[in-house]
Amino acid sequence: MNASLMKQTFKILTNKFLLSGVIFTIWMVYFDQNDYFTIRQKKKEYKEVKANVDYLTAETARMEKELAALMAYSQPLEQLARESYHMKKDNEDVYVIERK
Numbered sequence: 001m002n003a004s005l006m007k008q009t010f011k012i013l014t015n016k017f018l019l020s021g022v023i024f025t026i027w028m029v030y031f032d033q034n035d036y037f038t039i040r041q042k043k044k045e046y047k048e049v050k051a052n053v054d055y056l057t058a059e060t061a062r063m064e065k066e067l068a069a070l071m072a073y074s075q076p077l078e079q080l081a082r083e084s085y086h087m088k089k090d091n092e093d094v095y096v097i098e099r100k
Contacts, residue, residue, distance in 0.1 A: 081087040
């Protein structure tokens with residue numbers, strides 16, 4: 001009975017279709033140029049790039065909105081110039097205090 005079981009197991013393991021399937025699976029998972037690990041890495045990179053694109057799209061929309069506000073009114077434009085670029089009127093003195 002034990003020999004019969006071994007014979008049957010040997011017959012199944014040496015089946016040409018099973019061997020071909022196992023070899024094909026191993027090849028596709030480990031040795032192909034689009035193996036499992038490469039696909040996983042590319043999906044991770046895709047998610048990172050997509051998140052970056054979403055962030056940049058939102059940032060662009062925010063900046064366009066800010067630009068429209070600056071072009072519509074002179075007061076926010078003057079405030080931006082004073083705060084960001086330390087600009088001043090001719091008769092003013094500007095003191096910049098930097099924190100360390």
